[in-house]
Amino acid sequence: MDILESGNGELIQPFDMDDFREWNRTKKSRKLVDKLMSESEAINRFVQDGCYIGTELYGTVRAPMSLTREVIRQGKKDLRVCGQGVLELDLWLAAGLVKKLDITYIGLEVYGIPPSLRRAVENGQVETCVEWSNASITWRMKAAAMGIPFLPTRSMLGTDMLKYSSAKVVEDPFTGIKVALLPALILDVALIHVQRADKFGNCQLEGISGFALEMSRACKRLIISAEEIIPTEEIRKYPEQTAIPYFLVDAVVHAPFGSYPGEMAYLYGRDEEGIKEWVDMSSTKEGAKAYLDKYIHAVPDHAGYLNLIGEDRLKQAVKNRERRD
């Protein structure tokens, strides 16, 4: 198959599908063991400096914010990051933890371009930005989830996106059309927040699934945070609701309001003031640092963070939740 065009973006997470199979055979236990632990222990055990890491869903929606903050608290550095994000990746950028980015979108949505992203990229703190569309980054994870080295798609063709990615264009050997081959993406660590999990790591989701199914199957280590820890009997009663089975999971962290100040479908809505506080403070480097000091470094853990936020605001977020009726 002739390669018609090659993206010049760095493949910042090289991969080998047979190594991945071997990893899944030898490093992922099939035993039902209790994986409950604190944010602190999970991040300390599974997130290494320089690792390739991703978060799901994103910043203000079912995002693993308590885990995100713990990564900053522990000062993990030189991270290579899979980037679809709002608050979570913006916080990492502001904290100076990110070295390389497979970027799709890091923005504050209704509030525009994140000043922390601009500072980190424009001053060269982030060494490399490799560009991907939202579909293509997810399909890269899907390829890994399928256990294959690439997926052919019709995304990014004809654009600078392809040139600054590490995709390759070939002629499809069956029908002759041009397709972009997207390399598989196997993350070292993924952080995913869910509505419910049991202590072994079986997870149930509500609302959109974003890219949780793909990411959970495309990583070597998976840290789950969950709003609620439920008995395994509940999982077995509704097996069709299990989005992530336990053997994919390495750690389970009980994190009520784990997505705050973002939302969690049917449990609590986003806290607009809480989000705006970051938007306002992050407009300067000093403001961003003050925010990180106040909400991360000055509190010992997630319980301390929730205490700082206070019951009234959390109750208000619950009141603002999406309802089914």
Next chain:
Amino acid sequence: MTEENYSKTELMICVAARLFEDGATCFIGTGVPMLAAMLAVKTTAPNLIPVFEFGGTGAILEELPRAVGEARTFHKGISALGICDTMETAQRGFIDYGFLGGAQIDPFGNLNSVVIGDHDHPKVRLPGSGGGNDVGSFCWKTISIMQHDSRRFVPKVDFLTTPGFLKGPGSREEAGLPPGTGPTFVVSTLALMDFEPGTCRMRLKSVHPEVSIEDVISNTGFELVIPDLVDNTDPPNSEELRILREEIDPLKFYI
């Protein structure tokens, strides 16, 4: 038509809303496209099927979503699945329209949302493609919505993020993009534009109230195709403005 005071953003939203086709499937991006879609549903396109990239399809748009993944994007929807479902649905030809914004647009409707300046040493780092490239690649028709000035309407985008007609006639097909797809309209704060068949270049279609053809030309950084007949855009009517202000964006996120 009553005389009303309205902002350029309100005008742009009203003009965009009239372009939605009732009953069509439509990818909705963050921001102004969401307001236009809501206004369309409440006026001329009640059976529009909104699709939000992270998985929400067919939501009842009662309140303005502030993010493409939040619960309002699947509120009383017909499905709440994931990004693979929506993007694969688009890739196999099920999504009729895509509504997009961008920081720059060129004469062929190509959009930039990645960087201003050089990619590796950018003057301004923008958020990135997100689903923009996919929407512009897969949807049958794409419509872009943006402010009109010569910094945004440029001869060549600094970074080609979302494909319009690329370099002109035939170049989408040459690149491997699905045949029969591409940009159809551009809604700006000054005018409504389409694309001239044959050349695929942006063409003035109608000028908004109190805007002259010369105003549009002087705020466009490239040569627009000016046809013999240029329409006048109907101003927003009082009902459109009432719905927009009272029902869609009462908290004034955008207007």
